[in-house]
Amino acid sequence: MNKPRIVILGAGYGGLTTAVQLQKKLNVNAAHITLVNKHDYHYETTWLHETAAGTLHHDRSRFDIKDILNSSKVNFVKDTVTAIKPDEKKVELAGSTIEYDYLVIALGFEPATFGIPGIEEHAFKIGSINQARLIREHIEHQFAKYNNDPEQARLNIVVGGGGFTGIEFLGEIANRVKELCEEFDVDRSKVRLINVEAMETIMPGFDPELVDYAMKSLGSRGVEFKLGAFLKEVRKDGITIEQNGEKEDIPAMTTIWSAGVRANSLVEQSGLEHNRGKVEVTPELRAPSHEDIFVVGDCALIWNKAIDRPYPPTAQIAMQEAEVCAHNLAALIKGGELEQFQYVDRGTVCSLGEKDAMGSIFGGKKIYGWFASVMKKVVDNRALYKIGGVGLVLKKGKFNIF
Amino acid sequence: MNKPRIVILGAGYGGLTTAVQLQKKLNVNAAHITLVNKHDYHYETTWLHETAAGTLHHDRSRFDIKDILNSSKVNFVKDTVTAIKPDEKKVELAGSTIEYDYLVIALGFEPATFGIPGIEEHAFKIGSINQARLIREHIEHQFAKYNNDPEQARLNIVVGGGGFTGIEFLGEIANRVKELCEEFDVDRSKVRLINVEAMETIMPGFDPELVDYAMKSLGSRGVEFKLGAFLKEVRKDGITIEQNGEKEDIPAMTTIWSAGVRANSLVEQSGLEHNRGKVEVTPELRAPSHEDIFVVGDCALIWNKAIDRPYPPTAQIAMQEAEVCAHNLAALIKGGELEQFQYVDRGTVCSLGEKDAMGSIFGGKKIYGWFASVMKKVVDNRALYKIGGVGLVLKKGKFNIF
Structure with missing residues (x-):
């Protein structure tokens, strides 16, 4: 048989x-x-916002599939x-x-681009190692260009979508801007981080208290929120949004689309x-x-x-x-x-950067700040454990909790 | 008075x-x-090829001018x-x-562009920290793009000019390619490094034995030489050369012009x-x-x-x-x-990368290889010493001689 x-x-x-x-x-x-x-590797899709922001190297976000498989039982085809x-x-x-x-x-x-013109061609997506690594390099390239050809659009980073990935990316990039400014001799006050969300709130479905916490945390690190704002068009060097019936052009060489899959x-x-x-x-x-x-x-x-x-x-x-x-x-x-x-439901924790997060665990208990960021790392390590056991957690896990 | x-x-x-x-x-x-x-910093122009190749961080190639000046005697104006x-x-x-x-x-x-079309707009120059850092980021950006949009031109790096700066840059980038390929998951055999020189030799004026040594050293690390080849045009994504009366188009998103000042x-x-x-x-x-x-x-x-x-x-x-x-x-x-x-004449040493060099010292004695690379570092440290004394040598000097 x-x-x-x-x-x-x-x-x-x-x-x-x-x-x-x-x-x-x-x-x-x-x-x-x-x-x-x-690919011959698996990547942690939920960590790619860190790779894209340049705060976690892509080799930390992936591992060889063959290391996990028992080759006598599973045949791998790349x-x-x-x-x-x-x-x-x-x-x-x-x-x-x-x-x-x-x-x-x-x-x-x-x-999912919802037919918005220019997203396909000009917006970056945080969907794979190749894409995330390109975002990191693209941002660094724009910062490097700025002193040779100072255009504000090079320092403006737009994130389309205030859901999980977009907000987590903003938490990382907001932390990294200081390092980028030092590396490329750019004045921090010139950099803009802009979140465009069509709903009247970021993180729809989350408790308003958690949403408020996230907005304050990101806002204090320079993130601007455009809520109830519809992305109408993405160009190579800018976007057009419509908010309260008024259109606004925002120059930006970096637009990341994370508003729908x-x-x-x-x-x-x-x-x-x-x-x-x-x-x-x-x-x-x-x-x-x-x-x-x-x-x-x-x-x-x-x-x-x-x-x-x-x-x-x-x-x-x-x-x-x-x-x-x-x-x-x-x-x-x-x-x-x-x-x-x-x-x-094992709870949901949204990272807001290395040392901050918010979310709910244990069937609805709200958590914030450092404790939430530790829980986020626990969640991330748990995913590794489920797939590759203790060995994988030790190799790729996140232990920087202090 | x-x-x-x-x-x-x-x-x-x-x-x-x-x-x-x-x-x-x-x-x-x-x-x-x-x-x-x-700028409020001095940079080591003769080290910029390393910064451009990404083998020496730009902060190692520069220092604050005010650290060197006695402010009661010299007024600095930026x-x-x-x-x-x-x-x-x-x-x-x-x-x-x-x-x-x-x-x-x-x-x-x-x-000096000698009126060659496209050099002004499309070729990079190794003339300042801002330009050198941009070259590093540009090359990394092209490697990052390759897996998203595989075009051979992204992996071809052309250096126009076989003089000092061009050859020293090739020595560095030839060493760095391995690291770039690992970082961006690119097959090493796909990367091309091409030197275009109008004369029939690189390093004109140097002893033919030294020139031969340099070509063998770089050639063994994958550098292709187009000698007696005239750069006719530089485009965003390629160049045209004329060699032995025949024209050739070479795709290349990175062209560095170092053939004249x-x-x-x-x-x-x-x-x-x-x-x-x-x-x-x-x-x-x-x-x-x-x-x-x-x-x-x-x-x-x-x-x-x-x-x-x-x-x-x-x-x-x-x-x-x-x-x-x-x-x-x-x-x-x-x-x-x-x-x-x-x-x-204190001699001249041309670097061919971290551990190789060639040149002549003591009024004409030819030197090669590791010893020459050590002498090159001595020359570099001497320039620091002359400007900023022992303190500057200790801060920015090159001591990685083994």
């Missing part, structure tokens, strides 16, 4: 956790497991997925075609039934029309009935889904009960 | 050495000395010279006008008699038509009768001239004999 072929697409939080859990649950002869990923063919039970990669008996789609997100568009192109690009999975995390396909992470849609909204695309949820997905795959292969996904 | 007013323009090797020597030779009441410079008016005995600065009884012009060089054009604009922009000074280093004006460094022309060619614009000559200039100014003020400039 042939071993069932499990193919996992993507080695982000969802895909890599699935692979790691499967290699624990299945023995060598139970299945043929293949993990496909564009390649780019170009198409998913559910009805043919195969996946096309840039370099080959791969067939499956069970497929796990864990291809993550891509930026959507599922990887390969999902929509696959022909699978989808809801705005995501597969609305069964409680067992399967595609409704294809029992052999599991979807986890940002490509999956699960309704949070308590508030009648979908769960947000977070690393925490992706990893919880991956555990259920791995359990169910093992059950299908070895026999056993399928589990249903049940979200366990 | 009024104190005579000495104004020194420029705090490079020539101007700063003049100021330092004058503050040793004259007491507080003898003269009113003013040193004017665009301003930019806009015009020299010899007949009115005054100098116009961006922010004020300053009158003098004695003037020392030590305004250094600017790049001329005196600061303020000299020509001043109305002083000049020879291709330089003042052909008397043996006492005065402008022939204006006894109250001394010219030292790259703005001065002195004929080397032994080879019937002018002395080249080097730091060594500028500093030797400055000592004569300071002696003569002191003699004019205190009384005494004027000296005539007599060049003492």
